[in-house]
Amino acid sequence: MNSATVRNLLVRGMLAGLTAGVLALIVAYFLGEPNVDGAIGFEEAHAPAHEHEVELVSRGLQSTAGLATGVLVYGVAFGGIAALAYCFALGRVGRLTPRATALLLSGCALLAVYVVPFLKYPANPPSVGEPDTIGKRTTLYFLMMLLSVLLAIAATLLGKRLAPHLGTWYATVVAVAAFALVIGLAYALLPVINEVPQNFPATLLWRFRLSALAIQITLWGGFGLAFGELAERLLAPEPATAPPGTAVAASD
Amino acid sequence: MAQHVAQPTATTPVVPAKLPLTAIAPWAVFFGILMLVLLYFVGAEQGATSVISGADVHEWVHDGRHLLGFPCH
Numbered sequence: 001m002n003s004a005t006v007r008n009l010l011v012r013g014m015l016a017g018l019t020a021g022v023l024a025l026i027v028a029y030f031l032g033e034p035n036v037d038g039a040i041g042f043e044e045a046h047a048p049a050h051e052h053e054v055e056l057v058s059r060g061l062q063s064t065a066g067l068a069t070g071v072l073v074y075g076v077a078f079g080g081i082a083a084l085a086y087c088f089a090l091g092r093v094g095r096l097t098p099r100a101t102a103l104l105l106s107g108c109a110l111l112a113v114y115v116v117p118f119l120k121y122p123a124n125p126p127s128v129g130e131p132d133t134i135g136k137r138t139t140l141y142f143l144m145m146l147l148s149v150l151l152a153i154a155a156t157l158l159g160k161r162l163a164p165h166l167g168t169w170y171a172t173v174v175a176v177a178a179f180a181l182v183i184g185l186a187y188a189l190l191p192v193i194n195e196v197p198q199n200f201p202a203t204l205l206w207r208f209r210l211s212a213l214a215i216q217i218t219l220w221g222g223f224g225l226a227f228g229e230l231a232e233r234l235l236a237p238e239p240a241t242a243p244p245g246t247a248v249a250a251s252d
Numbered sequence: 253m254a255q256h257v258a259q260p261t262a263t264t265p266v267v268p269a270k271l272p273l274t275a276i277a278p279w280a281v282f283f284g285i286l287m288l289v290l291l292y293f294v295g296a297e298q299g300a301t302s303v304i305s306g307a308d309v310h311e312w313v314h315d316g317r318h319l320l321g322f323p324c325h
Contacts (some may be wrong), residue, residue: 001279001281002271002272002275003275005275006272006276006279007273007279010279010283028315028316028319032315032319033315033319036315036318036319056308056311057308057312057314058308058309061312062255062311062314062315063315066293066311066313066314066315066316067315067316067319068316069294069312069316070294070313070315070316070317070319070320071316071319073290073291073293073294074291074294074295074316074320076287076290077287077288077291078287078291079296080286080287081284081288082288083281084276084280084284086283087271087276087280088271088273088276088280090268090269090270090271091268091269091270091271092270095267095270096267096269097266098268102266116319117321118321121320121323122321123319123320123321123322124318124323124324125318126318126325127325129323129324129325131325134299134301134323134324134325135301137300137323138296138299138300138301138322138323139300140279140325141321141322142295142296166276187280190276193305194312211319212319212320212321215319215320215323216320222297235268236266236268236314
């Protein structure tokens, strides 16, 4: 029975992730792609003529089917992971309904999985970043993501520990402050990466990064709403709207 | 009269039942790893490391990788 509930939530999480992925794809195509094209235009204008490589995948495919593959698989994968995290969180994070738990989890995931790593190592358009440092940049990015997620889990456990002593409000404040402090230390200690080429348009970089952020807000916002709805229908007890007089027996 | 008292459930939120950790663990391990493998192929394959030779995977998910915030090349 409980195992079946986990399975049902996992399937719903992946479906909600796919739905959210479709919404994010719309944002990526209309807000993101013009900036990718702009950056590729800069790259081609500044690369020596002989450096043009043979295209394995055409730009037309990259910006449509390729983009869709990336965003939808990302949505399904994070939807599944978030649904599993939800199974742990359900009933363990205070007096929240299934729907509210889903939205809270989704907001925390947006911050921990994306926004916190993004503030240290933001998304870069084509032509920003030295090809030789891809190994280092990838390692640091995934390290930052892992650290942020683990610290968010640790902060949640800390808040739960403190809640009986400090009350929910102050326990949450202390947990968030502890998270911010350790993340601040990580920001200060991890190496800085700045590989923006000279004369790369600042507005283009800014717009690219804003569109990358908009994709994630759409993805996680959409996921929270869709998954919350599905989880609520699966888990919520029958609505307490029995006709008056039948639910509670008249006490004389 | 007595009917006026008959709405106690509407105001008290029902805390959902906890799922036992032993029921979650097998799903979390198996599907957690599967989902991470999917993320690896979208986010890092044929970039920093390569399981499959060539650059087709990299080129196919190229735009997604940039716009989803992964270091691409």
